[in-house]
Amino acid sequence: MSFKSTLFAAAAALSFAMPALAGDIMVEDAYARTSTMKSKSGAAFMVLMNHGDEDDRLVGASSDVAQRVELHTHKEDANGVMQMLKVEEGFPIPAGGMHALARGGDHVMFMGLNRQLAQGDIVTVTLSFEKAGDMTIEVPVDLERKPMHGMKMNHGNMKKN
Template sequence: MRFQPTFLATLAAAVLSTAAFADSIISVEDAYARSSGMNAKAGAAFMMIKNTGDTDDRLVSAQSEVAARVELHTHKIDENGVAKMMQVEEGFAIPAGEAHMLQRGGDHVMFMGIKKPFEQGAKIPVTLVFEQAGEVQIEIPVDLERQDGHMKHSH
């Protein structure tokens, strides 16, 4: 079949342009991950996600080999005033030209069934999946000492 090399070249170009597109419009700043201790079975990651493009986007999932499951979560207050963590299946909207903060007590990436303890200073490979921008691969540093309200504004 003669069309196969052309098809493969076109497919490769499309994949590469999608990756460049994602890199150019989605940025992740000040990411860090935590777990509650050496015996923890779960952990979470927090970050600021910026959409510098002119099209709205949505973070629809996250993936990582460090845990059995990775989900997008938030905290909701129930009718009794109790905060409960729950999965956000529709993901998080990232409007064009704006940012969405993933932070403790709010929206976050949840790692369930972590395969080994999160160690201070380690890096966790995570793939963020967006509706428009596609996959964005990042490494999130583990910071078990981080306190609330200390978001750095670095790249």
């Protein structure tokens, strides 16, 4: 590999690791995954941070990787069974605060994948915020990440490392 192509590859990899911004909203640590290589669905996870003085809300998402993209969460039913549900109202991001989209909780759901998602692939996702508008991000596929990678527990609260 030539120096020029090595430099380009390093710059491309670094650009995916950098946080994305739209207005006062910043997205960090985004990644996508499927449960198996042949899955027809997948999900994206990330940390949404609001550096502004006004509350905002993630109200939608879109991507050409799937036939449908929705905001989802997990809730326990009366029988103790976890169910995945569409969240019509979106996810609030308080002023000066954050909202983590994490496995087992809130997430961006890809349904009817148009292609398999392989380790290292990049998925383009447009996030729509109530006030900040649209933000297009490049999300790496990470099938090897452990459920709490990048997060730590602190007295029952999830905190970003």
